[in-house]
Amino acid sequence: MASExxxxxxxxxxxxDATFSKVDKVSAELFSLTxxxxxxxxxxxYEDVAAANVQLEKMGYNMGVRMVDELLAKASLAQCASFSETAEVVAKVGFKMFLGVNVEVAAATSSEFxxxxxxxxxxxxxELPEECSKLEYSGLLCGVLRxxxxxxxxRVECSLLRDTLWGDEVTEIRVLLKERLVEEFVDDDE
Known part of the structure; x- marks a missing residue:
């Protein structure tokens, strides 16, 4: 019997899978080449790998700020009860919806996954040339998540731990919860 x-x-x-089937798609080859x-x-x-890494993360951040609205609207998700549940939603729904890939969650705790x-x-x-061996090519994904x-x-900190372009078997992203933000509402009547 399967656990809850x-x-x-x-x-x-x-x-x-259902959400992925509902969204408009772009050719994976076109996306990758672009x-x-x-x-x-x-x-x-930028003529500098470190500066390019910073820009990729910033680009991803700006995309993530907008993508979350589409995810929440199209997937009709309820609020996650825990950070580890958030990890599963990101992996199973978010990555599937936007990239069409299945992602596994590892080492999920109340503050990290x-x-x-x-x-x-x-x-x-x-294929990364030798002079770009420190390039965080998938750093865009860290920014999207953040x-x-x-x-x-x-508020999270994301880092690329492993990458297939660095010779690793998988691409691994670490997400560390730094702080739960409190939304403050300002009363316009005051």
């Missing part, structure tokens, strides 16, 4: 947690994961995976062109241009503009991408559409057709979670009142 396993049933929730299956339900979230089904929700991710992203590659953006990264190449950033490297040319890790996302494991066995397939990373951003890294398709990519921006999206901030919009649902969670």
């Amino acid at each position: 947690a396993e049933r929730k994961k299956v339900a979230l995976r089904r929700l991710g 992203y590659g062109a953006v990264v190449t241009q950033l490297l040319k503009d 890790r996302l494991l991408l066995s397939e990373n559409p951003l890294a398709e057709f990519v 921006g999206a979670l901030e919009m649902v009142q969670m």
Whole structure:
């Protein structure tokens, strides 16, 4: 008999599949090649891998701030009861909806989780030259996570721990909860 947690994961995976089937799609190859062109241009503009890493994370943050609204609207999600439940929603619904990939959650606690991408559409057709070995090519995803979670009142720190472009078997992103934000409402009558 499946545990309650396993049933929730299956339900979230089904929700991710259903939501993915409802959204407009772009060719994975076109997406990957376009992203590659953006990264190449950033490297040319900034002439520094570290500066390009910062810009990729900022771009992702700005995307995440907007993407969370679409996720919440199309997936009709209820508020998550815990940070580990948030991890499952991000992995099973968010990544499926926007990238069409299944992502596994590892080491989920009340303040941290890790996302494991066995397939990373951003890294398709990519090979990093030696001078770019420190490039966080998938750093955009860290920014997306940071921006999206901030919009649902969670300040997080995201870091890319492993990447298939660095020779690792999977891409691994660590998400650390720094603070739960409190939404403050200002009374206009005062």
